[in-house]
Amino acid sequence: MSVEADRLVGRLAGFKISSDALHKLSALFTLFMLVALFAFGNAAFLSVGNGLTVLLQTSVIGLLGIGMTLVIVTGGIDLSVGSVLALSGTVAGLAVKAGIPVPLGMAMGIGVGALCGAVNGIVITKMRITPFVATLGMMLMARGIALQITGAAPISQLGEAFGRLGNGSLFRVIGMGANGLPKVIFPGIPYPAILLLVVAVAVAFMLRRRSIGRHIYATGSNEEAARLSGVEVDRTKFVAYVMTGALAGLAGIVLMSRLVTAQPNEGVMYELDAIAAAVIGGASLMGGVGTVSGTMIGAFIIGVLRNGLNMAGVSAFIQQIIIGFVVIMAVYVDQLRSRR
Amino acid sequence: MNAQVSKLQPLVEMIDIQKSFGGVHAVEHVSVDLFPGEVVGVLGHNGAGKSCLMRILSGAMTPNTGRIRIGDEDVRFLSPQDARRKGVEAIYQTLALADHLDAPSNLFLGRELKTRWGNLDDRKMLEEARRILHRLNPNFKNLSDPVSQLSGGQRQVIAIARAIYFNVKILIMDEPTAALGPAETAMVADLIRQLRREGIGIFLISHDMHDVFDLCDRIVVMNRGRNVGAYHVKEVTKDDVLSLIIKGEMPDGWRPRDAASRLQPGLDSN
Numbered sequence: 001m002s003v004e005a006d007r008l009v010g011r012l013a014g015f016k017i018s019s020d021a022l023h024k025l026s027a028l029f030t031l032f033m034l035v036a037l038f039a040f041g042n043a044a045f046l047s048v049g050n051g052l053t054v055l056l057q058t059s060v061i062g063l064l065g066i067g068m069t070l071v072i073v074t075g076g077i078d079l080s081v082g083s084v085l086a087l088s089g090t091v092a093g094l095a096v097k098a099g100i101p102v103p104l105g106m107a108m109g110i111g112v113g114a115l116c117g118a119v120n121g122i123v124i125t126k127m128r129i130t131p132f133v134a135t136l137g138m139m140l141m142a143r144g145i146a147l148q149i150t151g152a153a154p155i156s157q158l159g160e161a162f163g164r165l166g167n168g169s170l171f172r173v174i175g176m177g178a179n180g181l182p183k184v185i186f187p188g189i190p191y192p193a194i195l196l197l198v199v200a201v202a203v204a205f206m207l208r209r210r211s212i213g214r215h216i217y218a219t220g221s222n223e224e225a226a227r228l229s230g231v232e233v234d235r236t237k238f239v240a241y242v243m244t245g246a247l248a249g250l251a252g253i254v255l256m257s258r259l260v261t262a263q264p265n266e267g268v269m270y271e272l273d274a275i276a277a278a279v280i281g282g283a284s285l286m287g288g289v290g291t292v293s294g295t296m297i298g299a300f301i302i303g304v305l306r307n308g309l310n311m312a313g314v315s316a317f318i319q320q321i322i323i324g325f326v327v328i329m330a331v332y333v334d335q336l337r338s339r340r
Numbered sequence: 341m342n343a344q345v346s347k348l349q350p351l352v353e354m355i356d357i358q359k360s361f362g363g364v365h366a367v368e369h370v371s372v373d374l375f376p377g378e379v380v381g382v383l384g385h386n387g388a389g390k391s392c393l394m395r396i397l398s399g400a401m402t403p404n405t406g407r408i409r410i411g412d413e414d415v416r417f418l419s420p421q422d423a424r425r426k427g428v429e430a431i432y433q434t435l436a437l438a439d440h441l442d443a444p445s446n447l448f449l450g451r452e453l454k455t456r457w458g459n460l461d462d463r464k465m466l467e468e469a470r471r472i473l474h475r476l477n478p479n480f481k482n483l484s485d486p487v488s489q490l491s492g493g494q495r496q497v498i499a500i501a502r503a504i505y506f507n508v509k510i511l512i513m514d515e516p517t518a519a520l521g522p523a524e525t526a527m528v529a530d531l532i533r534q535l536r537r538e539g540i541g542i543f544l545i546s547h548d549m550h551d552v553f554d555l556c557d558r559i560v561v562m563n564r565g566r567n568v569g570a571y572h573v574k575e576v577t578k579d580d581v582l583s584l585i586i587k588g589e590m591p592d593g594w595r596p597r598d599a600a601s602r603l604q605p606g607l608d609s610n
Contacts (some may be wrong), residue, residue, distance in 0.1 A: 209459045211452045214441070218449055221438035228400060228436045229502075230421045230450030288440035 020291065023282035023334055027297045031304065038308030045311055052169075052187055056258070058303030059192035060085075060251045064270055065277035065295045066203050067247035070240045072278050073207075075220040075287025076124065076131035078241065080116060080138035081248040082270035086263065087146040088113040088249035093155040093162070093262020102161040106253045113249020114242050116142055121238035139271070146264040155262040165191055166258025192254045199247065204292040216240055220287025276323065277302055280330040301326065349411070350375050351541040352397070352428075352510050357406035359392055366392040367403070368565040374510060374541040379532060381552040381573075382545045383585055384562035390545050391433070393562070394512045397543070398430035399423030410510075421450070427509030431499045431516055433545075439488035443480075444469035446487055447502050472501045476531065493524035500531065504540075511535065514545045529555060549578050563588035571596070 038045045064081050071078045092109030096102055116138055123134040169188030177183035207213035215236040218226040227233045251270075256262045281298030283290025302323060309319045350373040359367040367389045374380050382390045395401040397408065399417035408415050410426050417423040420430070437446050444465040453461045453468070466483060473480040477497045487495055496519065503511055513532070517525040532542060532555050546552050552559060553573055561569045561584040568588045571580075575596040583591045 209462075211454070211460060214445060214449070214452060214460060218438040218441060218445075221440040222436070224434070225436035225438050226449065228398075228420050228430070228432060229438075229446075230419070230424060288438070 020282065020289070020294075024291070024294050024297065026333065027281060027294060027301065027330070031297055031301050034301065034304050034308065038304065038311065041308075042311050045308060049187060050307070050311075052190060052193075054300070054303050054307045055193040055196075056190045057307060058299050059190070059196040060255050061270070061273045061277055061302060062196045062296060062299040063199060063247050063251035063254065064274035065281075065299045066200060066292055067244035067251075068271070068274040069278045069281070069283055069290045069292060069295045070203070070207075070216060071131065071244050072275070072283045072285060073216050073220045073287060073290040074237050074240045075223065076237065076240070077135065077275070077285065078117075078120065078244050078248075079132065079135040079271050080120060080142055081244065081251075081274055082267040082272075083139045083142035083146065084113050084116045084245055084248040085252035085255065085267040085270060086265070087116065087142040088252035089256035089266060090146045090150050090155065090262045090264050092253045093158055093256055094149065096158050096162050097155055097262075102159075102164075105162075106165070106257075109253045110246055110249040113252065114246035116248070117242040117245020118238070120245065121241035124241065125234035125237050143264075150262070150264045152264060154264070156260070158260055158262065163257055163260035165195075166254055166256070167191075167260070170194060192258070195250070195254065199250070200292050200296055203243075207292060212236065212239060217288055220289075222288075273302060273323075276327045279327060282334065284334075298330075348375075351410065353407075353409040354393070354397060355407045355409065357393065357396060357403045357408075359389075359396060359401065359403045365565045367396070369406075370562070370565075370567040372560050372567065372570065374543060376539045376541055377536050378558065379536055379542045379544055379556045381556035381559040382543055382562065383547075383552065383559055383581065385585060388562040388585075389565040390562045391514060392565075394430065394514060394543060394545060397423065397510070398428055398512055400430070424506070427507055428512070429503035429506065429508040429510070430512040431503045431514060433514040433518065437487050437495055437498060440486050442485060443473065443483050443487055443490070443494075443498050446498055447472065447505070449502075451506065469501075472505050473497060476501055477527065492519040493521065493527075496520055496524065496528070500528070504535065508535075508540055510541050510543070512543045512545075515547070516544070517546070517548065517551065525551075549581065552581070553578065561585055 035046075044050060064085065067081060068078060088109040091112045092105045095105035095108050100108070120131075120135050120138050123129050123137070124131050127134075167190075169190045171186065172184070172188030173186040174182050175185045207216065215226065215231045218229070218231055219233050219236045223233055226236075252267070255266060259266075277298035278290060278295045279285070279298070280301055281291065281294030281296065283295065305323060305326065306319060309322065353371070353373040355371050357367055357370050358365075370389070370393055372380070372382075372393070382394065384390045392401065396403045397417075399420040399422050402418060408417065410428075415422075415426055417426075417428075423430075438449060441449070444462070447469050448465050453464050455461045470483060473483070477494070480494060480497060482490060482494070487498060490498075496516065500516070517528050520528065529551070532544070535542060544552070544556060556573050558570060558572050559576070559581060560567060561581065563585065566588070569584045569590065580590055580594060583589065
């Protein structure tokens with residue numbers, strides 16, 4: 001369906017489109033088809049409130065997906081982001097519970113995420129352990145630490161300030177209702193969505209316009225060539241894993257803030273959603289290929305699917321089946337195109 | 341006068357280089373030198389140690405023992421970056437290109453041009469790449485396509501351009517024509533002659549005897565990690581060289597064809 005659309009677009013435009021842009025167009029087309037489909041099925045799907053809900057729900061997967069894109073482009077993978085998210089969130093929660101100011105506690109959470117990423121980076125570049133195994137180990141360790149330090153119990157009553165990042169919003173407009181009570185005219189753009197946008201723009205800029213970004217692509221494209229060209233391959237990978245860890249930490253505090261509870265059991269299997277978002281968005285697990293914008297589209301495809309299927313009353317199990325199918329189709333369509 | 345003096349001093353001397361991997365002696369106590377404006381062919385079987393020796397010079401490998409002298413100074417290369425700072429550039433057999441990046445990105449990989457703010461200056465890199473690549477091949481197009489979509493000849497042009505653009509003094513070429521058609525091979529041969537005229541020293545690894553006798557001033561033959569002979573090309577025949585490569589020694593009763601030229605390495609005319 002979307003392949004046909006690509007060809008049509010390419011032919012109509014009458015000029016050559018790079019395969020990267022083509023993939024993004026087809027993913028975007030898929031996203032619009034989904035939105036149209038769900039809107040047709042349920043009028044409430046297109047409401048402002050639901051749109052903002054999708055934004056909010058997607059922001060966590062989006063943040064994880066952006067980080068995942070970085071390591072996937074280097075030719076690696078990070079299976080630990082879901083656990084690191086939980087560890088970062090619980091560390092932030094514990095810190096705030098212990099009386100540390102909220103911004104500082106949250107910074108500590110992000111710091112713990114970056115630290116986990118740094119350990120991943122060192123294990124991969126210095127101990128020469130494959131990213132899959134190294135981050136699998138970190139996945140178990142980070143989850144174990146999160147459960148250990150909290151005694152496997154959620155930390156609640158963290159205060160209103162802790163919840164502001166996840167629940168607050170910008171441009172919230174409240175008017176006076178006819179009955180004299182306050183009435184929400186526009187619920188505002190949630191902070192997590194703004195955060196996601198800022199992070200996406202910053203990381204996309206880094207990948208495109210900074211030499212570290214170029215080196216990330218070169219490392220994933222041909223590691224030996226990059227090394228012989230003078231790229232510090234190990235440093236490049238290390239930086240990528242640290243950033244991925246820090247973004248997982250950021251996603252963790254956003255999520256825990258939204259729940260106003262630090263949950264050591266949160267984020268199980270989130271790494272798979274993040275990988276799916278990157279892959280749907282055109283990233284190649286062979287390395288060298290992938291963009292932030294593609295991953296964002298991928299994250300929103302997953303977010304819209306989840307939201308739309310929920311509203312249609314489809315069970316969570318069926319949702320998994322559908323998302324799994326979408327991942328396989330996205331990669332298959334991409335392969336068809338590159339074989340052409 | 342100055343040129344004459346500099347010709348008598350080697351650009352680079354590799355002295356008593358030794359490299360082994362576990363129990364395997366890849367390079368055993370090899371010494372070679374290279375003068376300005378000279379092309380030295382490095383010959384030998386696959387696995388004779390020639391690529392290994394050249395990787396040591398290019399900084400991609402570090403020797404166990406031995407010295408490298410460039411000009412008057414002992415150097416120690418821990419990375420290709422180090423070697424590059426001393427004007428040593430290499431074109432590898434595998435071409436060493438990042439397939440997903442375009443020609444300008446590959447050309448400037450590891451030494452990107454940047455704007456005042458430290459951002460990548462892609463426009464300038466594109467302009468420079470166009471200028472450089474067109475000098476080597478006026479038909480070069482597709483500057484913004486990933487290099488995986490380019491022909492073998494175009495990829496070779498990028499690899500060569502990357503080596504010669506940045507102030508090269510010593511150039512290592514590992515089988516530069518192995519993947520090329522006749523026209524492109526002739527282009528590379530012309531380029532080697534031009535670089536030699538500019539006073540650049542070139543180590544040429546090749547299996548093609550025609551290329552070797554056509555382009556090289558001297559040859560160094562390696563066999564099982566040892567240097568089994570260094571000769572001026574005028575001293576030897578193809579059969580002599582083949583004997584050195586295969587058996588590691590000259591044919592019985594061998595004598596130099598033209599002994600006089602042996603005394604003046606690097607003073608060959610073009």
